[in-house]
Amino acid sequence: MDRRSIFRRLANRSAELDRSSVFLIDAPHAIASFTFDDFPASAVEQGLRILDNYGAKATYYVSGEHVDQTLGSVKYCESAQLRHLLSSGHEIGCHGYLHTSHCGLSARDVSDNCAHNEQFLQSRLGIDFRTTSFGYPFGDASYFSKRVVGRRFDICRGVQLGVNAREVDFSMLRVLPLEQYRLDEYSLEDSIAEALENNGWIVFLTHDVSTNPSPYGCTPEQLERALSLVTNAKIPIKTISEAAKIMRPRSMV
């Protein structure tokens, strides 16, 4: 393991050890959320069509530096798509203006990166627009960055595997990745059963939606399957910020 990955692992571990945002939750029922990170245009072009079939609203985490850009073979979302998502009832969340790991960033840099993203989104979505949820780029956090975004946003999402139930870290939600390279880490059916049993919160994470997805994306069929299983289990689908209001913190752990 090289020094960079050791440093990254230590930073993430320090964030995990901070339990100031861990609460026992008092949820009336299970909930599911679908999230898309630094999403290519396909997440809107393909993803939205499938979400609409289920009447589902999702949370799209945006890094301003990617918007209206094509990098390599990846065409990222367009400003017009952001406006369409927002007007259709989907949530636009913050992913930092620069899509950069929080490991090694100062608290000031993390704060400035979020503020820059907010200014960018307001330039596209209107001066009154506000983000209330945050997704960590690469899932990376440090003790200090988690504190900064935990204060700035109502709810923050990481990339660690799991159903959010009983003790929930509101500054580092766990996920079920709809990502090619992580699909074998869990059973969707078992996770849904766990959420139903504990009134838990399932948060799906993906990026692109394509018949030939990247390692971090999913196929239309995989997104459809997750939506179908959740819907058949009668689990309501909410955006991250809407779900956070329902998953009330009962007390600190």
Ligand SMILES: [Zn+2]
């Ligand atoms: Zn990302």
